[in-house]
Amino acid sequence: MKNMKKPIFKLLHLFVFMMVLLQACKKGELFESNTPKIAEISFAGSTSVPLEFFYDNAVIASTGEQNNSLPVSIKLNISKGDRKVYIREKGKSEILKTYSIDGTNFSNVLRIYYDKGEIYDVGIQYNLRIYTKDKLDLYLDDVLKYQSPFEEPIQDQITIPINKDQKRVLTVKKKGGKEVLLTKTITEADSNRFLKFYLEGNELLENLTIPALKNPKGMSVTFKLLTNVNTIETKFIGGDVDLLAYIRNLNTTDVKKTSPELRFTIPAKPSFVTMELPPISDSEYYTFDFVKKGTNEPSFTSNNLGKKVKLGIGNYGMFFFQNPDPAFFLPGERIICTIMPAEETGGANYDEIFVTPTINEYLTNWINFQ
Numbered sequence: 001m002k003n004m005k006k007p008i009f010k011l012l013h014l015f016v017f018m019m020v021l022l023q024a025c026k027k028g029e030l031f032e033s034n035t036p037k038i039a040e041i042s043f044a045g046s047t048s049v050p051l052e053f054f055y056d057n058a059v060i061a062s063t064g065e066q067n068n069s070l071p072v073s074i075k076l077n078i079s080k081g082d083r084k085v086y087i088r089e090k091g092k093s094e095i096l097k098t099y100s101i102d103g104t105n106f107s108n109v110l111r112i113y114y115d116k117g118e119i120y121d122v123g124i125q126y127n128l129r130i131y132t133k134d135k136l137d138l139y140l141d142d143v144l145k146y147q148s149p150f151e152e153p154i155q156d157q158i159t160i161p162i163n164k165d166q167k168r169v170l171t172v173k174k175k176g177g178k179e180v181l182l183t184k185t186i187t188e189a190d191s192n193r194f195l196k197f198y199l200e201g202n203e204l205l206e207n208l209t210i211p212a213l214k215n216p217k218g219m220s221v222t223f224k225l226l227t228n229v230n231t232i233e234t235k236f237i238g239g240d241v242d243l244l245a246y247i248r249n250l251n252t253t254d255v256k257k258t259s260p261e262l263r264f265t266i267p268a269k270p271s272f273v274t275m276e277l278p279p280i281s282d283s284e285y286y287t288f289d290f291v292k293k294g295t296n297e298p299s300f301t302s303n304n305l306g307k308k309v310k311l312g313i314g315n316y317g318m319f320f321f322q323n324p325d326p327a328f329f330l331p332g333e334r335i336i337c338t339i340m341p342a343e344e345t346g347g348a349n350y351d352e353i354f355v356t357p358t359i360n361e362y363l364t365n366w367i368n369f370q
Contacts, residue, residue: 040108043070047070051089053071076101084099125159125192131363133200134151136173138158142169142171179202208368216332223272225241245277246288250283255315279329310352320359
């Protein structure tokens with residue numbers, strides 16, 4: 001009988017234990033881990049105001065007293081709480097941003113970029129290379145972001161606050177104007193990219209397709225003719241124009257016509273034109289005349305009754321490039337520029353005017369081209 005009591009006693013204990021176990025499971029209390037689940041929280045970015053970081057209603061970190069530097073990385077027990085870090089400005093109650101902690105990863109990086117009362121994931125650098133003679137305003141989501149201080153080309157950089165997967169809209173207008181000249185959608189992937197374009201009046205050119213060189217030893221010049229600049233004694237007649245090419249010897253000044261003849265037509269409506277120049281020797285350079293399309297007649301007329309416009313036939317003008325040093329030919333290069341007329345007086349009695357092209361501005365670094 002004694003021996004039978006022991007198994008019964010053991011069974012009774014087992015039964016009681018199982019009842020406690022079942023009751024605890026209902027309450028969700030048994031097997032709740034008492035072992036802390038630790039996550040590492042790191043901070044990246046910058047802020048111009050002091051910030052505090054909260055977790056489970058407690059301050060876990062704050063920015064430095066000097067320069068509002070972000071905290072060093074911390075270890076956080078995420079066994080309790082909602083696994084979210086809340087950020088607010090010191091001394092204020094409004095939550096500026098909430099970050100969810102990935103419980104499956106030990107390392108978590110909070111990316112912070114404070115801008116005008118909001119916190120973004122990052123501030124990307126966006127480069128401006130804009131060739132213009134106008135002052136421009138740039139708007140980010142319809143809020144003024146940048147103003148160019150001078151009526152001259154812009155080489156600058158702006159910081160654009162942005163969140164992961166966010167799209168922001170950048171628009172360009174003339175200062176004080178309403179017309180949108182250009183609209184760009186900006187994402188985080190645009191970090192360190194360039195906004196490039198050429199603006200003349202209201203005509204904006206952002207992208208340009210340039211033909212590949214037929215001769216890899218040759219070079220091409222893609223240009224727009226500005227007829228209304230740099231002329232004093234002459235006036236542009238109008239209509240389509242040909243650039244008629246010659247080759248001049250640098251040492252002897254001898255001139256020869258190209259064979260076959262090289263003519264590059266410039267349409268009456270100003271637009272970019274590409275001319276490919278065949279290779280020449282180091283002792284030679286190209287010169288040009290402006291002529292009416294299909295003729296050998298000057299496309300400029302004199303404003304001076306005592307002088308007459310004549311063709312230079314290669315003896316006047318000097319077409320050269322800065323790269324960055326002066327050069328008469330750049331094998332394999334494709335140049336983008338504006339050209340303008342240059343006047344030169346000559347002849348036996350200095351009563352003749354020769355009008356030849358010269359480069360006004362280089363645009364190769366200001367326009368996207370392929």
